[in-house]
Amino acid sequence: MLELFARFLVIGTLAFGGGQAVLPLVERLAVADTGWLTPAQFAAGVGLSYATPGPVLILAAFIGYHVAAVPGALVATLAVFSVPIACAGFAAQVVDKLRDAEWPQAFGQYAAAAAIGLLGVTLIALARPVVEAHPMLLLGAAAVFAAALRGLHPIMLLVAATLIGAVSSMLDLA
Amino acid sequence: MLPHDDESSPRRDAGEHPGPTSLAWALLRIGTVAFGGLGATLALLHRDLVERRGWLRAGDVAEALAYTKPLPGSTVVQVVTFLGWRLGGWPGAIIATTAFLIPAFAIMTISAAAVLALPDAPVVRNALTGLQVGVVGVLAAAMWRLARSEAASRPLIAVLIAAFATGLFVNAALVVGVAGVIGIVIDRVHRNA
Numbered sequence: 001m002l003e004l005f006a007r008f009l010v011i012g013t014l015a016f017g018g019g020q021a022v023l024p025l026v027e028r029l030a031v032a033d034t035g036w037l038t039p040a041q042f043a044a045g046v047g048l049s050y051a052t053p054g055p056v057l058i059l060a061a062f063i064g065y066h067v068a069a070v071p072g073a074l075v076a077t078l079a080v081f082s083v084p085i086a087c088a089g090f091a092a093q094v095v096d097k098l099r100d101a102e103w104p105q106a107f108g109q110y111a112a113a114a115a116i117g118l119l120g121v122t123l124i125a126l127a128r129p130v131v132e133a134h135p136m137l138l139l140g141a142a143a144v145f146a147a148a149l150r151g152l153h154p155i156m157l158l159v160a161a162t163l164i165g166a167v168s169s170m171l172d173l174a
Numbered sequence: 175m176l177p178h179d180d181e182s183s184p185r186r187d188a189g190e191h192p193g194p195t196s197l198a199w200a201l202l203r204i205g206t207v208a209f210g211g212l213g214a215t216l217a218l219l220h221r222d223l224v225e226r227r228g229w230l231r232a233g234d235v236a237e238a239l240a241y242t243k244p245l246p247g248s249t250v251v252q253v254v255t256f257l258g259w260r261l262g263g264w265p266g267a268i269i270a271t272t273a274f275l276i277p278a279f280a281i282m283t284i285s286a287a288a289v290l291a292l293p294d295a296p297v298v299r300n301a302l303t304g305l306q307v308g309v310v311g312v313l314a315a316a317m318w319r320l321a322r323s324e325a326a327s328r329p330l331i332a333v334l335i336a337a338f339a340t341g342l343f344v345n346a347a348l349v350v351g352v353a354g355v356i357g358i359v360i361d362r363v364h365r366n367a
Binding site: 012013014015045047048049050051052053054055056057058059061062065066070073074077080081083084085087088089091092093095096102103105106107108109110111112113114115116117118119120121122123124126127129130133137138140141142143144145146147148149153154155157158160161162163164165166168169170 | 205206207208209211212213214217218221233236237238239240241242243245246247248250251252253255256259260264267268271274275277278279281282283285286287296297298299300301302303304305306307308309310311312313314315316317318319320321324325329330331333334335336337338341342346349350351352353354355356357358360361
């Protein structure tokens with residue numbers, strides 16, 4: 001249990017660039033280093049962490065559960081998010097303190113523009129497996145993009161996309 | 175002068191701050207439907223906390239993203255923590271983050287036991303591919319909206335595009351940091367001119 005906590009604390013602290021960036025690290029920890037999960041179990045966990053609401057690193061709950069049931073899930077989740085949460089809280093506090101000065105506003109405005117631009121990098125990383133599955137699927141993504149800009153609720157669009165995916169495979173089987 | 179100084183009003187009135195119960199309830203609801211990672215969640219937070227409830231401005235969400243992206247950890251969670259702090263200090267941050275994580279934790283723990291029974295069927299695989307397609311579209315839309323509201327001037331658009339281009343090769347934290355410093359320099363130059 002202590003090992004579970006310590007290892008996920010380290011994962012959370014090293015997760016520069018967001019949760020997805022450390023998935024390879026989590027895999028090494030849970031599969032290769034400790035044998036807590038088989039590769040197939042880990043793959044199922046990753047799929048689920050994408051398919052469930054919330055952060056990808058909630059994968060920690062999945063792994064923790066396999067190590068020590070519900071207490072394990074709780075410990076791993078607390079460990080993986082505690083350092084990032086503390087960092088974000090302090091960041092908000094510092095930004096607020098500096099609010100009346102002028103330079104943080106200039107910094108914030110340009111940093112925000114850069115962060116939005118960086119979303120494009122994430123976008124490409126997410127689009128790559130889609131294109132690999134089938135390039136035409138990008139048309140579907142474009143349709144979702146257009147629908148989202150028209151004000152359709154993101155959840156409706158995601159559910160629809162998931163259902164269309166499921167139905168398409170049934171058609172293949174028929 | 176900054177490109178849009180009118181947006182940079184400092185602290186808001188205390189009256190706009192939600193109570194702990196309504197904050198927890200709002201984030202619990204968002205946490206329940208926050209499928210699709212960072213992009214979709216940003217869209218949800220914007221839709222609910224900015225457009226629907228009016229607790230925050232679009233700039234708050236973009237700022238939360240800018241300041242938490244360089245920090246280690248799950249950016250989705252950190253954006254929620256940051257916004258929670260802005261709405262109610264440390265208690266707000268803890269309440270918002272906990273409420274946001276409860277649904278994900280519950281679903282993940284329950285399915286941890288059940289998932290091993292899930293067959294590796296084409297239906298499951300294609301459904302996940304469909305979800306990925308949706309996520310790409312929704313994230314693109316979230317990015318578009320944020321870009322429209324937060325990068326309203328030419329230098330900011332240039333920084334946005336440059337960040338995207340360099341972000342393909344350079345560490346994200348470095349890109350955001352350098353962009354911020356460039357902002358300070360540009361601001362100084364404009365002031366002295």
